[in-house]
Amino acid sequence: MGKSRTKRFKRPQFSPTGNCQAEAAAAENGEEDDDGPAAELLEKLQHPTAEVRECACAGLARLVQQKPVLPGLARRDAVRRLGPLLLDPSLAVRETAAGALRNLSACGGFEICDDMVTKDVMTPLVALLKECSAGLDSNEMSPQEKKDQSKNSIENIANEAVNVLWNICECSSRAVSIFNKEGCLEIVLKYLSRFSTNVDLAISVAHCLQTVTEDNPELLKSFSATVLQVLESAMLCPVSSMEYILLKTLVAGTIWNLKDVIPSKSQAEIINAILKILSEVLEMDAGEIVIRMKEAETQRLKTAAETEETLKNVNGDDLIEDVEMEEIPHKRKVRRKNFVSDLLPPTDKELRETIAVLTAQQTALEIVVNMCFSEDPSDDEWEELSSSDESDACMENSFSECGGQLLSPLCLSHEIHSALTNCLIPKKVFEKTASPNKVALDICSRNPTWKPLIRKMNTIQCRALVCLQSLVSLLDVDHLGGVPALQTLSQHLSQLLFSQPDFAKHDDFLEAISGALRALLQTMASKNISQCMTPDQLMAFCKAGIHSSNIGVRVNVVSILGITGSVLAKEAGTLETLKTIGHFLLEVATKDPSLVVAGEALDALFDVFADGEEAEKASVQIKLLSALKEFQPVFKMKIRKEGRGKYSPDQLCVLDNVKMNLRRFVAYQETVEKRLTS
Incomplete structure (x- = not known):
């Protein structure tokens, strides 16, 4: 048997927020014809008002998730129309345009990604990545202004752009060649170095690096000792959340891809460090984590509801001023909402962290499989x-x-053989082949936002079986x-x-x-x-x-x-x-x-x-x-x-x-x- 290639599964996709919700939802339900939402949204990409362009991009971000509309969007040259908006004067338009291209590349598959390269999306994309990198180092604004006004926006744009880059490079060798020639490695490594303050961006970069470093000898020449130190710092970073577990796992996979440029005297040490991380990831009980995190989410929502009810009784419908609620970002003044979820952060921490652990375990199993074979x-x-x-x-x-x-x-090799057995990898892989926890499956099946985790748990079992096949053979x-x-x-x-x-x-x-x-x-x-x-x-x-x-x-x-x-x-x-x-x-x-x-x-x-x-x-x-x-x-x-x-x-x-x-x-x-x- 040959080797099971590491396969990509779709990432959480860009979701429009704010005033664009209604138009995006309308686009999602529209028909794909000349007078339908696709034509209208593409037309609005050229509108002189930034807010209209932003809403059009957000609508397209939703629309491209419907596979039947993709051929029509290709015929209408959606990529050539969206690409220039990556460099739009409005930061909001840049972010939503990158989000639309991210979804298009994730949902469209190899053919769409290859077409995106043909339509020259890499030129504005690389330019955007460079501008974001320069923007994060800009000293034109005061530190407070930079923090409040642009830092988060620029990092969010960079995150979307890196995801587009990752998707396209995974599907197109031409994109990887452009990555090499345009010096994208230096840019994304700068983003990775911010792992202590923006783990989401660092994870996106780590995904991208794991992709572009596989079977890419030309890029390996660019990995100096300084570059390896950045990766080492990320791989050895302290774990302050489960998302850092995923980051460490992805970086471990990248370093494995770089084994040919690592000095021979350090090979054994590096292999042991990688397998120690993989061992720790595989030791975690995914089912128990799902159960624990869902209980934590339920308790958090209950506490938030009780707090809201108390505030409602005290203030009625008046403005809630200076409320220092942990659930409200930046402790800003807010008007009372009709739903508890409106008072919560836009992302659910518990769900995000659970997804991070499951993705880390899947990635760890794939890395072990790749370790067992010399080439694809x-x-x-x-x-x-x-x-x-x-x-x-x-x-x-x-x-x-x-x-x-x-x-x-x-x-x-002897080093890998020893590390696998010393870290008890066979035993932990065997344990992961068990059917997913029934209680965790039941919890996820009863909660729409958690239901996609069922597929992730089943995927981990399948990856463990493939990994078991390799280990038994070796x-x-x-x-x-x-x-x-x-x-x-x-x-x-x-x-x-x-x-x-x-x-x-x-x-x-x-x-x-x-x-x-x-x-x-x-x-x-x-x-x-x-x-x-x-x-x-x-x-x-x-x-x-x-x-x-x-x-x-x-x-x-x-x-x-x-x-x-x-x-x-x-x-x-x-x-x-x-x-x-x-x-x-x-x-x-x-x-x-x-x-x-x-x-x-x-x-x-x-x-x-x-x-x-x-x-x-x-x-x-x-x-x-x-x-x-x-x-x-x-x-x-x-x-x-x-x-x-x-x-x-x-x-x-x-x-x-x-x-x-x-x-x-x-x-x-x-x-x-x-x-x-x-």
Whole structure:
């Protein structure tokens, strides 16, 4: 298997506030036509009044979250119209324009981001980042004026702009190249250095840096000792809120990406520091944090409501003057509102901090996965670049003829190996594979603003399963806790799987657990360790998984049957089970629309029926030889006709080896059948 690439999930998006709310809401519900909100809002971007331009940007920020409107906005050149507003004379317009572009880049995906680069959004964006950087250092105003009037606005604008930069760089290599050439590293590092006073901005920068430092040797040349010191300071900063936990985790991921420029004498120390942070993050109980934070929010709202009621009784509807309420920012004079929430800060601290912890845990698991591999495969479809583990050895020579090793090689240096085990990473990853806390899930399901956290908790479980797959494939049995630990893990995965009768409906979970199970069964089979899942259970799982639209799931389930069958082939009394497995794999090999899955199924057949008396009897009874002889020319034709257009060179290399092994296996089966029928 190749490496699971770190994937981005959408960040909290820009939400318009103030007088723009009504127009933005109207835009959200509008139709996408020439006379609809999109055309009207784009027209208002050129209005001479700053407030109108601001409201238009805010409306677009809401509108772009609806995918059906994106093609229309592209046709109307929304990017070229929004881009210049990043340098608008009004700071408010700059912020809302950046917010609209942030949402567009987050919701639009790779194509939209690439189009944004083509439409030259990077020119005003980089200029804005430079102006914000200069503005934060400006001495033209008095310190108090700077604090009250511009500092927060400039930092807010910078935060939106950095998020746009992050989104685009994550999707476009051209954007990364511009990042390198325009010296954006120096700019964003200045923002990161403000982590003690603006953690939100620092987190956005850390996300961006983790993205642009991955596989970017040109940028690595710019990382001097001074730059590394800024990162080190952020990584080692004291934790005053849960958001700082996320910041430290993201910076740890960035420093891992920079390992090639870190002096060799410091490598072990840096790796230990990174894994210590990841260990501390993974040790936190996300479910308990959700429960505790929701209770804190409930208590805060109750206290605020009681305070408001008291003030209402004392003052009636008069102006509440000089009220020093902790819940009211800046202790400013406010008129009594109709709702308690109107007296609260615009962001909910408890929810923000909970999201920060969950994001930190997801990021930590992704970093551990990345540590286990030396490089990414040539494309993102890592799950399709696989062949059965046991057939790798017999194909080794053929792989070398294809220009080197096919898959990303497992890479675990002594320093990383020691740090992983010393920090108890395998144990903590194992714990994170458990289903999310039911009480926490119930709390989130009953609160609309907390409901998105359910997906985050499920994502953490899936990331943990992917991480578990990597660790099981890499570490010695002793470092995984010995034979009892692997048997316990086998039982745990079985319970995890069959406790969810509708598991086949959840592709992410199914892909993650099938990959983990495949790696575990392979390790246990290689060490002759018995496991608790019965062949019937595995068969039921594979029958459900083979109908998944996800190619990675289908590859995993046929590999699982190949591993299971190869073990059973050496045991007595397994004839009927082997026949069932053989029929299943033959059907997949001959009927699955993906050549990658078909090739994996053939590999699995080779493994199951390569040796053993029971396997030989089963192969004759299911007429394996005649079925494979009939399919052999069909498989060759499919490779010739479909291969070049649909599959990568690496995948074609695997398929060519399968084709060669099929020829050898048919010859072997001819000798088996001749011997058994003579």
